[in-house]
Amino acid sequence: MRPQDVPILLKILSYSSKGQLWQMKKLAADLGISASEVSESLNRSVQSDLINRSKREVSRLALLDFLSHGIRYVFPQKPGAIVRGLKTAHSAPPLANLIASEEHYVWADAYGESRGQAIEPLYPSLVEASKKDDYLYQSLALIDALRVGRVREQELAKQELKKLILKDGE
Numbered sequence: 001m002r003p004q005d006v007p008i009l010l011k012i013l014s015y016s017s018k019g020q021l022w023q024m025k026k027l028a029a030d031l032g033i034s035a036s037e038v039s040e041s042l043n044r045s046v047q048s049d050l051i052n053r054s055k056r057e058v059s060r061l062a063l064l065d066f067l068s069h070g071i072r073y074v075f076p077q078k079p080g081a082i083v084r085g086l087k088t089a090h091s092a093p094p095l096a097n098l099i100a101s102e103e104h105y106v107w108a109d110a111y112g113e114s115r116g117q118a119i120e121p122l123y124p125s126l127v128e129a130s131k132k133d134d135y136l137y138q139s140l141a142l143i144d145a146l147r148v149g150r151v152r153e154q155e156l157a158k159q160e161l162k163k164l165i166l167k168d169g170e
Contacts, residue, residue, distance in 0.1 A: 032125025079117035
């Protein structure tokens, strides 16, 4: 797996949650990832049984299982320096509504309104893509909570991811 594989699957779920069909060209443009990278990513996801052979339907339970139990080991992250950016992990919705914390995590962004410890997003273009898609933003923030959070934050993130990913699905 590569870091862009997860956001690509999440973006497909985002389209699905809005009742939209997707095309590879639009998916690539919306995520700021080249069409060839999207194609290669979908092939890897077929091999991992995270999407069906037609590359149209995400295996929601398999994705949820991978995110819940494997993401923190495959794409680990440690908080970095204090920077300006877009809130993530427990600092962003929906966890921000459930967890009170003085410690904030952000994706570095020159136009961000918050300050906190830097978390590297799974893929560089995701900060901009997340500003345009609330489903994608919430999903990626929850994944960051799994990557960097403490046990309580991780458990809450798993519950919230389950609500997002399995909604309208399996």
